[in-house]
Amino acid sequence: MSATRTADEATVEQLRDLPPSAKLVAKVLEYEDTLTQSELAEETLLPPRTVRYALTRLDEAGVVDSRFSFTDARKRLYTLAVAE
8 A cells, every 4th residue: 555645624625515526536645645546436326427527526626636648558546645
């Protein structure tokens, strides 16, 4: 398991009004650090479409960061956004 990134108070506040699926995806990213959309679907046991919706909502709230994978440019890697 990767180093754990804890959610700060601002992140928790941003998550408050999001759907449960988005909260679950954020919690998995908190423990796993960096995952692809398919890995998130596997870890959360949510359908890929639900994970995609959750990631969209988290991105709109500024809770997740995404970048292209260096090993497969067709995939994106998601992490919790770091508050500075």
